[in-house]
């Protein structure tokens with residue numbers, strides 16, 4: 001029986017075997033150096049070019065490049081026309097930006113549970129969350145897997161709601177053959193370092209409707225573009241932000257964009273190699289991809305199934321022990337969010353900006369008790385991700401990493417889950433809200 005690395009055995013994946021993301025070529029260096037040697041370091045020609053090139057790549061009419069995906073998401077909320085106190089539906093599990101963008105605009109988030117199988121918003125649960133104040137549904141194509149958009153768009157149409165797509169993780173993912181960012185009214189992409197398309201940092205707002213584009217524009221550069229005095233060079237009609245991108249990041253993203261199709265195709269090949277190696281491993285739930293939803297394989301999502309492992313304790317304790325053992329083997333695995341969004345401090349306190357704002361501008365009665373989102377809770381307690389396993393890594397590396405994961409799962413008896421739980425940071429497991437109800 002092999003001895004696990006965590007117990008002093010040999011590491012399955014040696015140091016340096018997994019190559020970091022993103023791969024840098026002479027074209028990245030050329031474009032970035034050209035930008036550096038120019039005299040345009042704030043907004044510059046590469047920003048204009050990136051907008052055009054990304055819009056063409058994704059099939060959108062309009063695009064703004066921004067300083068982050070978070071700011072592009074805020075622009076989406078502004079573009080939706082929602083006003084203070086209006087409600088926006090968003091999944092109970094995502095990155096914090098999928099809800100902070102709602103709060104930043106003075107709107108009230110209303111959470112909907114996820115579908116455990118996909119970890120994306122459960123369309124069947126949206127209708128019950130709609131009120132007379134609902135203006136938009138913000139969907140998140142999480143881990144690169146598109147949401148079930150037919151059902152979501154159907155609810156939105158029947159209730160006259162705007163659909164915002166958080167595509168920050170999902171560049172090039174397809175729903176019924178259409179790229180994400182083309183399915184709703186407007187969308188946000190991130191360009192941070194982990195993303196399938198990166199500029200180091202940065203973001204992209206896209207839309208096909210000029211009105212959405214114009215409303216988003218008001219947030220990009222101090223409100224300079226806002227009516228009714230659009231001719232004035234600099235004015236402060238709107239309480240806008242400064243969300244524009246810079247030329248160096250845009251130059252880097254433009255160089256990377258030239259290879260984005262290859263990156264996505266390679267990520268699929270590597271994900272398929274991992275699946276082939278892990279299929280049938282007891283205690284693991286592998287990611288799903290249906291006929292209509294094609295992932296870009298941003299993250300390879302795995303859940304630990306405590307029952308299948310014969311473990312009767314807390315799922316999060318088992319997951320933590322398994323994760324530590326896999327990391328000791330050299331597998332690039334991690335947990336991204338350990339909490340669901342309704343557990344965020346500002347949400348629990350119902351106070352983002354003082355004096356109870358933005359809830360003070362909305363209707364009473366929006367309930368955030370985390371126990372309403374059992375699938376999202378089950379998910380955050382049992383998942384881990386294999387992140388950034390992309391080119392220039394090869395199928396051989398993907399297999400090696402998957403074998404390290406399998407080695408741990410096949411030798412669970414060697415793991416002292418209770419000992420890991422004892423030494424772990426208790427705040428990982430404790431949930432203050434349990435005692436509050």
Ligand SMILES: Cc1ncc(COP(=O)(O)O)c(C=O)c1O
Nearest residue numbers: 068069070095097168190191192
């Ligand atoms: C789902 C999701 N939304 C929004 C963001 C925010 O993007 P950025 O980091 O570019 O602000 C991220 C970033 O990781 C994300 O994963």
